Amino acid sequence: METMIDSRMIMTDFLAALFDKLDVAAVAAMSKLPSGEKAAYTLFTDKSGLKECVPFFPAMPANAARAISKLTREEAPSKTVAVFLRPCELRALTELIKIKQASLDNLLIISYDCSGVFPFQKINLSDETKLNAYQDAVSTGKNSEGIRPVCAACTRFTPRGADIAISIVGRSADQPLVLSFPSEKGQTAAKQLGLDVSKTVEASPAVESLARERKTAEEALTEQVNESLSGAQGLVNIFDRCISCHACSYVCPICYCKNCYFDSQTFEYFPESYFTRMTAKGTLRMPVDRVLFHLGRLSHMGISCVACGMCEDVCPVNIPVSQIFKTAGSKAQAVFDYIPGENSDDPLPLLAYAENELEEFED
Amino acid sequence: MDEKKEFTPSIIYGLCSWCGTGGSETAGAMHLQYAENIRPFRVPCTGAIDPVYILRALIEGADGFAVSGCHPGDCHFDSGNYRARRRTAVLKSLLDTFGLDSERVWLRWVGHGEGKRFADTVNEFNDHIKEMGGNPLAKRRDT
Incomplete structure (x- = not known):
């Protein structure tokens, strides 16, 4: 387990620090669309649009690995691009790299423990009750009502292979981000961000309990699918x-x-x-x-x-x-x-x- | 029992150009008899057999599908037979998941000179499929 550090930054500070301290050329993350209802994966090239940025919005309008593949397939970006990816998107990206459809060069991968997403059609930015219930489920480490069955049965929800990992399961949304830096790129980034590494944070027991709930759900899903397919x-x-x-x-x-x-x-x-x-x-x-x-x-x-x-x-x-x-x-x-x-x-x-x-x- | 005896399965046999078909030629040269209801088709290498070909045969009417190519170490293209073996492993695992008979697909290496092995494989597979009966998927009109 990587050491987790209290970054003393909330999301907006963190996003700004990516530009200011890490000097990234762009940040790719989910952002609100002008309609105010849906969010989409978006590339920000400066800080001006960042207030629309909602990296944890629980919907997946497209698997972001496809977007990253388009950004890196022919040649790597000339400057570092920080990309937010859900663990499954990161796994998809790793698979795409193996078939030479993407590259990790000049990418800074930011991932987080994922609480699953709603079916894209069924979640809007204005659904406050749903989103609040979802946030409650995240901070207590439970499966939220209404997330996709395949998300509720996902046991690989921790960000393996990321440069910067954000721990959100079992933590409230308004507390400063808890970060860890599993890779070499991540370690360099930590230094540039100037974080106080002595401020460590314990892993939340909610991650374990969510893992158990997911495991049970996965077994039930497998059984149900096997039955229906016979x-x-x-x-x-x-x-x-x-x-x-x-x-x-x-x-x-x-x-x-x-x-x-x-x-x-x-x-x-x-x-x-x-x-x-x-x-x-x-x-x-x-x-x-x-x-x-x-x-x-x-x-x-x-x-x-x-x-x-x-x-x-x-x-x-x-x-x-x-x-x-x-x-x-x-x-x-x-x-x-x-x-x-x-x-x-x-x-x-x-x-x-x-x-x-x-x-x-x-x- | 009588019904089973009369059942003539429809069997597709994928053979690589180098060893599998070679085996069938040797079997011919040796005047060996084998079941006549197999339909051999020739591919450059067993590694070129996409599992979709096999699935398609099984869905569209075949009762069994056999694949034969060079023994490990003998592949004309070095590793095509290993690729075939991995693809077959995936396919068989999928067929099992879906409750279809993975036993309807056979992979057996037959070298160019192995005429007897070729004829034996055909007869053995034919008996095996006769024993299993008709492929339920092949008869369906709604796939």
């Missing part, structure tokens, strides 16, 4: 509503392919092909390839699925995509003892092989 009938039932919009893949941080295989010419059939299939099966449900799309997508990205929940947020027909992908993904990941995004040095299981392994999968 066999061909369960599979068809679950994906019955799918309208083949493929939105889940467009928002997925791991699905980075510019031309998705499932949107390619391979799946643009000649009319004849439909007739052949109809003849074979008697009738044909349109659009075709719905189960194939979901299972196929899982086989492509499931090994890297960080369970960020974006796919479920955007599904127009409310298929519990993320709950299914989290459950199926972790099972596939377990085959390789792989935890996506946990460690940037672990190679992607589908890009690293050994001669003598996995013989139990041969027949």
Whole structure:
């Protein structure tokens, strides 16, 4: 456990210090939109807009790893950019780095223990009662009512791999930020911020209790998903509503392919092909390839699925995509003892092989 | 029981150009008999078999899917067979999660000279799938 320091700064001071003391070129974080209802991930290049900045706003309109990928994919920013990322976004970024879609150069990663987010459609900046209840849940280390099921069952909510980690679970919103600096970059930043390192703070027991609650929720989720999925009938039932919009893949941080295989010419059939299939099966449900799309997508990205929940947020027909992908993904990941995004040095299981392994999968 | 005997499974067999198909050629040269209901298809390397091909076959009507390529250490492209093995492991894990039979997918290495092993694999897999019965997913009209 890293030493946690009382920074004696509240969020606004901290954001200003990033510009003043660390001399960052920009800060990327959630900010209020002019409509006053929603927030979006935003890049601030000076201090003037920072009062609109709400880094902890419990919604994920997009997985920020995608934004960071766009900022760093071709070349690293010329000056340091401080980016706020939820732990799952940070894990997604780590996975993207492994497939050369992003880079950590000149990024200062700021992350925090995450209490989960609401479905994007269901939370507004003006929902005071909801947000207050959420804040109460954060400071007592409980799952807030109404957060996404996949967030409530997330056991990897602590900021591993960040340069600056903010501890918020079990602490009230108005107290000064409690920071730790796990990386070398972070240590340098701590020096530049001029923090008094002797002012250490104890870890909050609320983190432990939240972890326990999440673990129980995760087990319940796994069981429920496994039950609903059993066999061909369960599979068809679950994906019955799918309208083949493929939105889940467009928002997925791991699905980075510019031309998705499932949107390619391979799946643009000649009319004849439909007739052949109809003849074979008697009738044909349109659009075709719905189960194939979901299972196929899982086989492509499931090994890297960080369970960020974006796919479920955007599904127009409310298929519990993320709950299914989290459950199926972790099972596939377990085959390789792989935890996506946990460690940037672990190679992607589908890009690293050994001669003598996995013989139990041969027949 | 009689019904099972009459059931002729539809089986797709993915073979790499170097070893798998080589095995089938050797089997031919050795005049070995094997089940006629398999449909072999040739790929440059087993590492090129996307799990989507297998899923698609299983969803669209195949009762079983077998993959054969070079033994470990023999891959023409050095590590394509290892890639195939990892992908198969992921696929089998997914099929298990979804309560589908991962046993409908087989991965077995067959070298160029191993005609007998090729013919045996075909017959063994054919019997195995006959034993398992038809693939429930393949018959569905609503996938």
